[in-house]
Structure formats: C-alpha cells, structure tokens
Amino acid sequence: MSSIPAHTLNDGTTIPAIGLGTWPMDDVRAEEAVSGALGLGYRLVDTAANYHNETGVGRGIARSGVPREEVVVTTKLPGRHHGYAETLASFEESRQRLGLEYVDLYLIHWPLPRLDKYVDSWKAMIKLREDGLARSIGVSNFTPRHIARLEDETGVLPAVNQIELHPLFPQEERRAFHADKGILTESWSPLGRGRLPLHEPAVVAIAEELGVTPAQVVLRWHIQLGVVPIPKSAAPERQRENLDVFGFRLDPAQVAAISGQVRRRLGGDPETHEEF
Numbered sequence: 001m002s003s004i005p006a007h008t009l010n011d012g013t014t015i016p017a018i019g020l021g022t023w024p025m026d027d028v029r030a031e032e033a034v035s036g037a038l039g040l041g042y043r044l045v046d047t048a049a050n051y052h053n054e055t056g057v058g059r060g061i062a063r064s065g066v067p068r069e070e071v072v073v074t075t076k077l078p079g080r081h082h083g084y085a086e087t088l089a090s091f092e093e094s095r096q097r098l099g100l101e102y103v104d105l106y107l108i109h110w111p112l113p114r115l116d117k118y119v120d121s122w123k124a125m126i127k128l129r130e131d132g133l134a135r136s137i138g139v140s141n142f143t144p145r146h147i148a149r150l151e152d153e154t155g156v157l158p159a160v161n162q163i164e165l166h167p168l169f170p171q172e173e174r175r176a177f178h179a180d181k182g183i184l185t186e187s188w189s190p191l192g193r194g195r196l197p198l199h200e201p202a203v204v205a206i207a208e209e210l211g212v213t214p215a216q217v218v219l220r221w222h223i224q225l226g227v228v229p230i231p232k233s234a235a236p237e238r239q240r241e242n243l244d245v246f247g248f249r250l251d252p253a254q255v256a257a258i259s260g261q262v263r264r265r266l267g268g269d270p271e272t273h274e275e276f
C-alpha cells in the first residue's frame with residue numbers, strides 16, 4: 001500500500017487525500033472500524049454529533065495505538081445547536097465524547113438558511129480556532145451564496161466544504177468556485193452510497209480495463225479531481241480496497257467518461273434540507 005498524499009489547507013494545516021466515513025455506524029461498530037482503518041493506514045476520520053458515534057470514534061483512535069498527532073479527526077455541528085453560544089457548547093460536548101484535547105477539523109453540518117444562524121455559528125468556530133481547540137474550521141453542504149456571506153460578514157473563508165459528490169453528481173461549478181476561493185472540496189457519499197455509480201457502464205468498463213474494482217475507479221476519479229473522498233466501509237477488506245488507489249492513474253478521457261451525463265442528487269438540497 002502506497003502512503004497517502006496530503007493537501008495543504010488555506011490555514012496551512014494538511015489533510016490526507018482520502019479518509020474514512022463513519023455514518024451510519026454506532027459506537028461499537030465505529031470503534032472497531034476506526035481502529036482497524038487506522039491500522040491499515042487511514043489518517044483521516046469523519047464523524048458528526050448527529051452520527052451518535054463520536055464516543056466510538058474516539059475509542060477507536062485510542063485503541064489503534066496510532067499517535068494522536070498523525071490522525072485528522074473531523075466532526076460537525078448539528079442544526080439544533082446553531083448560534084454563537086450554542087456552537088461553543090456543542091463543540092465542547094463533541095470534544096468530550098471524542099475524548100480529545102482538540103479536534104482537527106470542525107464543520108457546520110448544514111447551513112439551515114431558514115434558521116439564519118450559520119454566521120453566528122461561524123463566528124464561534126473562528127473563536128474555537130483562535131483558542132486552538134479546532135485546528136481547522138469549515139462547512140458542509142454550503143452553497144457559494146452561504147460561503148459569500150461568511151466571507152462578507154467575518155472575512156474568514158472555510159478551509160473545507162464537504163459536499164455530496166460522486167459520478168452522478170460531479171459538482172463542476174462548486175469545485176471551480178472552491179478552487180477559486182482556496183477551499184478544499186471533500187466528497188460525501190463518494191461511492192454514491194455503494195450503489196448506482198458503481199454500476200455505471202463507463203465505470204465498470206474502465207475497472208475491467210485497468211484490472212481494479214469499480215469502487216477503486218470511482219475513488220481514483222475523486223483523487224484526480226483534487227477532492228478528498230471519505231468512503232464509509234465497516235468491512236476491513238473494503239477499507240483496504242478503498243485505500244489502495246494510489247498505484248494507478250486514469251487518463252483524461254477516462255476521467256471525463258466517469259463524470260457521466262446523468263445528474264442525480266442522492267441526499268438533501270442545502271437550500272431546503274433541515275436536519276437538527
């Protein structure tokens with residue numbers, strides 16, 4: 001297994017080019033999966049207060065024996081805790097559940113524009129970063145409009161925006177916007193939840209041609225787009241397969257073929273989705 005390349009974020013910290021998703025694992029499964037994945041070489045782990053598995057993720061990190069400073073731990077602020085004081089309190093609860101002194105990457109999970117409190121939360125996130133409790137701060141499911149407001153009202157851009165991104169929803173415009181602003185794109189549901197995109201004829205044909213699996217083709221596509229996929233797998237053999245994507249390359253025609261013509265969102269629309 002080759003070692004994992006890293007991206008440098010706009011705040012100077014680094015993040016591995018691929019990570020492990022943990023939704024919908026419970027604490028017991030998360031502990032097992034995270035400790036196993038770190039043993040295989042993963043160094044980026046994604047959780048959220050709303051996944052109800054931060055305790056398991058923290059235990060998995062401790063159990064792995066991998067030095068804390070080698071692991072990039074991401075967690076997220078839930079909708080019910082938007083607001084300045086609420087964000088500080090929610091972060092502290094997450095940090096306690098994780099059993100960590102600091103969190104590497106703290107994200108606002110959804111913008112919830114109807115609530116209109118994400119700028120207040122962002123101000124609290126800036127404070128958490130200043131206090132060294134969150135090394136990097138970012139957002140998830142934010143549109144350019146939401147990000148522009150953060151920039152206008154605080155002058156601080158997110159380091160990361162974690163968005164739905166897979167071959168059926170390649171998000172060209174969002175990626176271009178993020179690149180222009182120096183924001184790293186992370187892909188959630190990078191395998192399309194392990195379903196449709198893995199059966200796309202173009203993906204299957206390229207996998208056969210290269211002698212790799214459809215999941216590896218899709219993850220390599222993310223890597224070559226310059227985005228960070230966080231595939232979830234609880235199965236050690238699939239975790240290994242998903243990490244083993246640095247020993248082959250797609251040519252530009254293959255990258256374009258995988259980007260498909262059909263557009264299909266699997267998750268919520270950030271302008272309307274409400275998750276508390």
Ligand SMILES: NC(=O)c1ccc[n+]([C@@H]2O[C@H](COP(=O)([O-])OP(=O)(O)OC[C@H]3O[C@@H](n4cnc5c(N)ncnc54)[C@H](OP(=O)(O)O)[C@@H]3O)[C@@H](O)[C@H]2O)c1
Nearest residue numbers: 021022023140188189190191192193194215231232233234
């Ligand atoms: N920010 C957000 O709003 C948001 C939303 C959704 C998800 N997320 C994050 O993104 C992570 C990943 O997204 P996701 O879990 O929705 O979808 P995903 O990673 O695209 O797909 C996960 C599914 O694919 C299967 N799978 C994994 N590796 C495979 C392989 N090599 N071959 C075939 N199937 C494979 C998994 O099953 P097994 O476990 O059985 O291997 C699981 O059922 C989540 O875990 C979470 O951390 C964030």
